[in-house]
Amino acid sequence: MTERRMPPEHPVAGPRPRPRQDLGGEPRQGTWRWVILALGLVFCSLSMVLGAAALGAYHGARDRALAMQEAAQEHYQRGLEHRQAGEWELARVEFEEALRLNPGLDEARQQLSEVLGRLAVQPTATSEARTQAVAALLAEAQALYAAGQWEEAARRLETVRSLDPDFQPDLLSELLYNTYLSAAQELEKAGRDEEALAFYGKALALRPDDPGVKAAQDRLTLYAAxxxxxxxxxxxxxxxxxxxxxxxxxxxxxxxxxxxxxxxxxxxxxxxxxxxxxxxxxxxxxxxxxxxxxxxxxxxxxxxxxRPTSTPRPTGTQAPLPAPTPEASPEATLKAAGPLPTGRILFSRYDPVRDMHEILIVPAEGGEPEVVAQEASQPAVSPDGQWLAFHSWERNRLGILIAPLAGGERQKPMRTTYLEDVQPTWSPDGKRLAFGSNRHGDRKWRVYVTWVEGREEAQELVFGEAPDWSRADGRLVFRGCGPTCEVWGLYVTDEQGAAQSLLVADPSATAPAWSPDGKWIAFMSNRDGNWELYVVGADGLGLRRLTNGPEHDGVPTWSPDGKWIAFLSHRTGAWGVYALPLEPGADVHLVTLVPGEYSDWMQEQLAWIP
CATH class of the missing domain: 1.25.40.10 (Tetratricopeptide repeat domain)
Structure with a gap:
């Protein structure tokens, strides 16, 4: 999973020295006494608050420990009663529960050892005897359920299921589900979130399609995280x-x-x-x-x-930018001889003055950007050039939406409804979209595929993020850790996600992009200490670095003819869209400076169309 961090263009700086105020003399002695007295009172108040909180936590933990010891003693006594009646299975269950609650209860351990020895040598219990024992346990569970002792009832029911899974299975399943759900809700109210999540998980294991339980688990998972x-x-x-x-x-x-x-x-x-x-x-x-x-x-x-100087330049151990030369400066590059890229490039920006995300389009050779979509970012254009998929920032339509690239009302029914759904990519036939999301309750990143016409819910493909769909052969490349999650890097898979092959073993590699002919993949990595562009063959061979500078370069996309790669860069102290020709020794071309900011530039996405 991608580690979330503050954007690297805003480095963490040390505390700045405050200017000394010359008040015309040293402070008076009495002033310092009052300051010290005030600080002492604040410290004492804070100590009392923290002490009270710690004392409350101590008493809560002590009370819970005492309750568990009392419950363990009750189970121990029940175990003795079952043993005296010759109900060895029930006695075993009670002694085991007593030890679970109080591992230091040595007499329960001794009794359990003797009961297990008796069970090992006695003849196998008849089906009638086992049925009677299981029925007795079920009756106890039902009594506990009626009394609202959900955790205790759940343990009894689980014991019934382990002893005889076929004993009244419908009733047992219904009781287990209701007990798990009630236990989860009670524990959630008590602030015992981890235990509540465990019971929500058990309830979902019985009814995976229950939307109410899934929503409750998602809410609690988000809050706990x-x-x-x-x-x-x-x-x-x-x-x-x-x-x-x-x-x-x-x-x-x-x-x-x-x-x-x-x-x-x-x-x-x-x-x-x-x-x-x-x-x-x-x-x-x-x-x-x-x-x-x-x-x-x-x-x-x-x-x-x-103010123009509001974006800070990185400081510290980074090497300074080389002195501008006619070949190195972006301004000179715009005037350099040689062919310029063609087509149009889409990118997004955030305007803090209007508090709005926007997608803009600009000629690849350079020019004035124009807005094509508001409350939108991460553009992806359909293969026929007619439709724009994007991440929506509208409050009532968060997720991924589709709209006509030329403007107008959205016509296609497809949309997702999760804030976490990001970075869409089109299938070669334009009928499906793949995207990354950590919408699931465990917050792990997955690649999903959905139909553009809204035929069904998005289907999980693989664990991973930042997918890109090859228009040459239909394969997907993404950032992930493979089927066994042992090696992080870039992986290639088919449309079903069945066969995953490691392309680049590099935990930092991300934002992969297929070349139009499907032979190359561009990506970004900080393997050498700074975010730069790389390219590798679709077979994993021919890895080479494309950029090399003190500032960050990343988020690549290919030109339609496969001769250029557009990318975001902070090389001038401000974000800009650049185009890099793949012929050796050619100049990098500044397409446009980004008129805005990025909250997380590594989540951005570019698109290049004819």
Missing amino acids: ALSAWGRDWEEAVRLLEGLWELDPTYRDVEPRLVRALVAAGDAYRQQGGWCLAAERYARALRLRPDEAVQQKAEEAKAACA
Whole structure:
């Protein structure tokens, strides 16, 4: 899975020294006393809060441990009763449960050993005796179910199923499902999310097509994952919480928590000098919940974003750019002799001033970009050049949509409904789309295929992301880890996902793109410490590097004639679309500078049409 991170064009900088204020003398002694006293009071208050929280957690854990010990003792006593009555199977079940709850209960361990010894030497129980034992266990489970003791009832029912799977199977399945679901809901209310997810999983194993349980599992999975990312990766927390908010804006504290995550992400970008990205995060937070302090931050970030120097250049150990020469400077390249690329290139940008994602089209030889779609990114054009598939940012139509490239209302019925569905690619016949998504509850990336005419739900193809469909032979290339998930890199598979072959063993390789003739694959990688373009043969041979500079190059796409590769680059300190001729020694051609920003440039996508 691609690691989420702040975009590399905004490096993390160390704390800046604050300017010293000359107030005309040293501070008075009394002032320092008051400051120290105030800090001491704050520290004491914080210690009391943390201490109370720790004490509460301690008492909660202690109470739960005592309850488990009492339950273990009850099971032990029941085991003794079953043993005295000669009900050896039931005695075994009770002693095992007692030890599960309290592994230190030595008397239960001794009794279990003796019961297992008796079971090993006694004749096999008659079917009537086994049926009676199983019926007794089922009756206990039903009593526990009626009492609302879901976890205990689930364990009894699972024991019944292990002893005799054919004993009243319909009733047993119904009871297990309802028990699992009730246990999951109770545990979720108690904040025991991991245990709740386990029970949701068991319920889905019995009824995989239950939309209510699947939705409940997805909501809880997103929330738990967001809590895991909280304070560690604000962009990931925002992405997860936004996905949850789209599913159910009333779930727990998702809305105020999402606002806090957006503001924290904005603050992080602000500290790095990424003003445009900070302005976008603040604007999204304000749309959910107005706040004067956030409004002030948004206005400051928007003003800084509008200044030409708002995008910082990378600093640190990176080598500086070479001095401009007539051959090296983008401006000189535009005037250089030799053939220029033909056709049109589509790319997307984010405008923080209007808070909008847009897809633009520009002549490949250079010119003024024109907007072709709003609230859209990641363009992909159908083989006949008539249709545009893209990732939609519309609040009520998140996912992947299709619209006429020439403009107008969407006519084809196909759309996906998951925020996580990204980077569409067309099949050679234009009847299907492949895309990457981590929409599933486990948040693992998968490649899906769906019909453009909306015949059925998207079908999972393989584990992976960033797919590209070859128009020459119908194969797909994608980033993944193979059938056994042992080696990360680029893989090639057929339309059914049945045969996966490793193309490039490189964990950082991503954004693969087929050449029009299906003989080559361009991709981006930071294998040498910086994001650069590479190309490799479809058979895995002939790997070579295409770019080499201190700035990032990536997201390649091929020209229709296969003689050029367009890509995004930050080589001038701002994002631009460039075209690279494949003939050795030729100049890189600046198509256009991107009039905007990217929240995650590695998720972008270009398209080149005649």
